[in-house]
Amino acid sequence: MRNYTKVLKIAPAFLLAGSILQAQTTDTLRTAEIEQVVLIGYGSQKKEDLTGSISSLTAKDFNVGSTSADQLIQGKAPGVNITSNGGNPGAGSTIRIRGGASLSALNDPLIVIDGVPMDYRGISGAANPLALINPNDIESFSILKDASSAAIYGNRASNGVILITTKKGTSGRFKVDFSTMASASTRMGDQKVLSADEFRNYVQANATQPKYLGLLGNADTNWQDEIYQTAWGTDNNLALSGGIKGLPYRLSLGYNEQNGIVRTNEFRRTSIGLNLTPKLFDRHLSINANLKGSLTENRFNAGVIGAAQLMDPTQPVYDSSPRGNSVGNYWEWFLPTGGLNVNGTANPVASLEGRRDVSSVQRGIASLQLDYKFHFLPDLHFNVNAGYDYQKGTGAVTEYPNYRATYFTLGSRRDYTQEKTNKLLETFFNYVKTVDAINTKMDLVAGYSYQKFNNQVPGVLTYFGDPSQNATDKPRDTNENLVLLSFYGRGIFTIADKYILNGSVRRDGSSRFYNGIDTKNNWGTFYAASGAWKIINEDFLADSKVFSDLKLRAGYGQTGQQEVGGYYNSFPSYGLSNPGAQYGFGEQYYYMYRPTQYNDKLTWETTNTVNAGLDFGFANNRITGSFDWFKKFTSKLQGQVAVPAGEFSNQNIRNIGEMETDGLEFLINIVPVKTDDFTWDFSFNAAMYNPVITNLADVAEGYFIPTGGISGGIGNTVQAHQEGNTPFGFLVYQQVYDNAGKPLEGVYVDRDGDGAITQADKYFYKSTTPDATFGFSTKFNYKNWDFSTSLRAVVGNYVYNNFASQSNVQSIATNDYLQNISSVAASYGFKNVQYWSDIFIEDASFLRMDNISLGYNFGSVLGDKSNLRVYGMAQNVFVITDYTGVDPEIFGNIDNGFYQRPKVYSLGLNFQF
Numbered sequence: 001m002r003n004y005t006k007v008l009k010i011a012p013a014f015l016l017a018g019s020i021l022q023a024q025t026t027d028t029l030r031t032a033e034i035e036q037v038v039l040i041g042y043g044s045q046k047k048e049d050l051t052g053s054i055s056s057l058t059a060k061d062f063n064v065g066s067t068s069a070d071q072l073i074q075g076k077a078p079g080v081n082i083t084s085n086g087g088n089p090g091a092g093s094t095i096r097i098r099g100g101a102s103l104s105a106l107n108d109p110l111i112v113i114d115g116v117p118m119d120y121r122g123i124s125g126a127a128n129p130l131a132l133i134n135p136n137d138i139e140s141f142s143i144l145k146d147a148s149s150a151a152i153y154g155n156r157a158s159n160g161v162i163l164i165t166t167k168k169g170t171s172g173r174f175k176v177d178f179s180t181m182a183s184a185s186t187r188m189g190d191q192k193v194l195s196a197d198e199f200r201n202y203v204q205a206n207a208t209q210p211k212y213l214g215l216l217g218n219a220d221t222n223w224q225d226e227i228y229q230t231a232w233g234t235d236n237n238l239a240l241s242g243g244i245k246g247l248p249y250r251l252s253l254g255y256n257e258q259n260g261i262v263r264t265n266e267f268r269r270t271s272i273g274l275n276l277t278p279k280l281f282d283r284h285l286s287i288n289a290n291l292k293g294s295l296t297e298n299r300f301n302a303g304v305i306g307a308a309q310l311m312d313p314t315q316p317v318y319d320s321s322p323r324g325n326s327v328g329n330y331w332e333w334f335l336p337t338g339g340l341n342v343n344g345t346a347n348p349v350a351s352l353e354g355r356r357d358v359s360s361v362q363r364g365i366a367s368l369q370l371d372y373k374f375h376f377l378p379d380l381h382f383n384v385n386a387g388y389d390y391q392k393g394t395g396a397v398t399e400y401p402n403y404r405a406t407y408f409t410l411g412s413r414r415d416y417t418q419e420k421t422n423k424l425l426e427t428f429f430n431y432v433k434t435v436d437a438i439n440t441k442m443d444l445v446a447g448y449s450y451q452k453f454n455n456q457v458p459g460v461l462t463y464f465g466d467p468s469q470n471a472t473d474k475p476r477d478t479n480e481n482l483v484l485l486s487f488y489g490r491g492i493f494t495i496a497d498k499y500i501l502n503g504s505v506r507r508d509g510s511s512r513f514y515n516g517i518d519t520k521n522n523w524g525t526f527y528a529a530s531g532a533w534k535i536i537n538e539d540f541l542a543d544s545k546v547f548s549d550l551k552l553r554a555g556y557g558q559t560g561q562q563e564v565g566g567y568y569n570s571f572p573s574y575g576l577s578n579p580g581a582q583y584g585f586g587e588q589y590y591y592m593y594r595p596t597q598y599n600d601k602l603t604w605e606t607t608n609t610v611n612a613g614l615d616f617g618f619a620n621n622r623i624t625g626s627f628d629w630f631k632k633f634t635s636k637l638q639g640q641v642a643v644p645a646g647e648f649s650n651q652n653i654r655n656i657g658e659m660e661t662d663g664l665e666f667l668i669n670i671v672p673v674k675t676d677d678f679t680w681d682f683s684f685n686a687a688m689y690n691p692v693i694t695n696l697a698d699v700a701e702g703y704f705i706p707t708g709g710i711s712g713g714i715g716n717t718v719q720a721h722q723e724g725n726t727p728f729g730f731l732v733y734q735q736v737y738d739n740a741g742k743p744l745e746g747v748y749v750d751r752d753g754d755g756a757i758t759q760a761d762k763y764f765y766k767s768t769t770p771d772a773t774f775g776f777s778t779k780f781n782y783k784n785w786d787f788s789t790s791l792r793a794v795v796g797n798y799v800y801n802n803f804a805s806q807s808n809v810q811s812i813a814t815n816d817y818l819q820n821i822s823s824v825a826a827s828y829g830f831k832n833v834q835y836w837s838d839i840f841i842e843d844a845s846f847l848r849m850d851n852i853s854l855g856y857n858f859g860s861v862l863g864d865k866s867n868l869r870v871y872g873m874a875q876n877v878f879v880i881t882d883y884t885g886v887d888p889e890i891f892g893n894i895d896n897g898f899y900q901r902p903k904v905y906s907l908g909l910n911f912q913f
Helices: 005-020 069-073 147-156 196-206 210-215 223-227 305-310 348-354 823-828
Strands: 037-039 044-046 054-058 080-084 093-097 110-113 138-144 161-166 175-186 231-244 247-259 266-276 285-300 355-373 380-399 412-435 440-457 478-495 499-510 523-533 547-561 574-576 583-585 588-590 593-595 605-618 623-642 651-674 678-696 704-709 717-722 729-732 735-737 743-748 763-767 772-782 785-795 798-801 841-843 846-859 867-881 903-912
Touching: 037 138, 069 080, 069 093, 069 138, 110 147, 138 147, 147 161, 147 478, 147 499, 147 523, 147 547, 147 605, 175 247, 196 210, 196 823, 223 305, 223 348, 305 348, 348 355, 499 547, 523 605, 547 623, 623 704, 678 717, 704 729, 717 763
Parallel strands: 110 161
Antiparallel strands: 037 044, 054 138, 080 093, 138 161, 175 231, 175 903, 231 247, 247 266, 266 285, 285 355, 355 380, 380 412, 412 440, 440 478, 478 499, 499 523, 523 547, 547 605, 574 593, 583 588, 605 623, 623 651, 651 678, 678 772, 704 717, 717 729, 729 763, 735 743, 772 785, 785 846, 798 841, 846 867, 867 903
């Protein structure tokens, strides 16, 4: 039973604003709105006719000022959690729809851009594939959350589907849209460590050997101040649109540059987009052609955040004294004998200056959608959808001489490159017909899909950019292919505009599960059925003064998950050894081919989902919303598990178990005030879900799959999967405290009562699954002024404070160097490391204001058809939390040197004519 106490406390705070809804007696008719059309995969539907759980978001819903596509919809849709991977520019986010449905396979949703399903995996040199797309080119998102809506995408839809549509050209007059924004970013705060004076006192009181007192310095250095900076950025976009002799077009150009708050961290993206939407043959042939290209340049920081937290604050940044504790004029740890102490924490400032890690990523996405309406049968359409996604990432990591990392060498350089392609060809028929005799509209789809992914990585070792001259020292290139074949069909029947029935089926084949013998495991069938009752259109509600919309939805479906491991997990193959495993023959070392681990019985996971929902509207649709309940059951769960001796590895990917998830989602949109001069609207959403592993097949009782690697020691983990528990639960000891509430070092609860503290006494305490998530946004428009803000809250969010768990008396002075510790852990007084104490699992529930903006519209500054808006904005405005670290929102919920999200302050303008 989950603890929902905090949920019940925080929800009324969000809903309080609803009590001030003002009834507008002058509104006697329903609000006239343009019918909203929502993409559903291989077609579209009016929003009022949807039978599945689909969140539709357009430009009016987006978070303003977002520089990455995923940030546009953060906190906007119930059940869709978007967690930033860090504050470094271009880092992107991890997206989870209803909590995911897997253990070892990817839990990312399938992303489809202009009809082209994207590659799940990233590209070398880019931290986030979506960061390669200019968010200013995006028109809408459709998020397919339940199986009845997502099953049309078959074996890739278990974690939901996100359909992204980019902006199109429109016929008519020539239009120019220009926007520019300048920003400054600062850090949220510092990790709580001991100051120089506090550290001196701590070492003097706790040093295990007198010699460590002599290692203390005389400086007062805040190492976190030394690595962080105020970072500047700019985002500029120009779009030209119109129509030339019946050819609607849109041409967009964009340039985004951001510096990271950690010194030397940079991100630049240059993008171009072209869209053409002509109609030919008496408008029977509709063409939608898209071409998008981007060049992204990155400079990554040297990973110094952890070092800045650990570095001794009594030591200086620079040292030119004859003592000799310097490399390249930077202070570093040396042994008493005079040699460099390779175990000591590296000077983080020197690490930044001595390393250059840069990349350049090119991406081009081309798509062509043809919709031909037959002249002899206009109700029948033939569609062709072709796409090509090309990515190439190149980069180099250079470590300059005369720094700590190259103390024993003359420097180093490693070059890398990767090239990926994604080819798509789909054809389908679409028949739409209204049969007046039975008052029924039919929408039928039947089609075929072919998609091929290719991944190439040259195998040339490089030394300062030059390939080895010795042919025996040259490994072969990596060249991998994945092919997906599919046949699909769907039927939607709308009866009397009251009852809607929707059914789909998809037959999928994936080369990922071909074992070289039969096709039993690599072909699967996925299906779905759903229905809706538009109660509002029944006669008994025709004169309703209360309801303006009321619809009941229900659906059931089956989806798949095949994103696990590499492309070749299911059949015997050989792979080249790595540079550390070469065969020596005389004075020459050779790469050797060796068998790879495989599982010829591996197949995809299957998730069955039932969903029930209610859509409602009151007060002439001034209040609208929805409520959804869902339950997911995943079978053939894929897991990376230990295997008996005799195979080619001690681990393998197997279909090992089952998992269930049930949850609730709620969304409400309210327009309290709507007059000629003043409009106020706000939106609130909430979601709760509870995943549980219900079965792990063919394993011993009490068996668990370790996961969640931590810093400290070798191969240590703090999370696990076990039958009967939430996935990614924290597996720790229960801490014992004295009467004063102080933790007793190494004293834990003997949970099995055998008189000894062993692994069997660990228990599952909390997990990465929160009790509930909330999103709130509001917007005011008063004459030419506009104001908006959005907030998010997560209740029952727990984080393992890995930095604090490594902090103890023993860790401050080992191997002839000193290192700082967490000020929180210092109060515990532990003398030895206590990695698995539940005291380090901290409540990281939070309330975060994501953004706030204020703008003024100057109107027609250059004629009647022009418009100028100027605005100021702040992002990551504040966070309210009890978590002792810097940021409570960390994907994976293990905090160790996390790159914090910056506070961003921006000024911008939008100009149209």
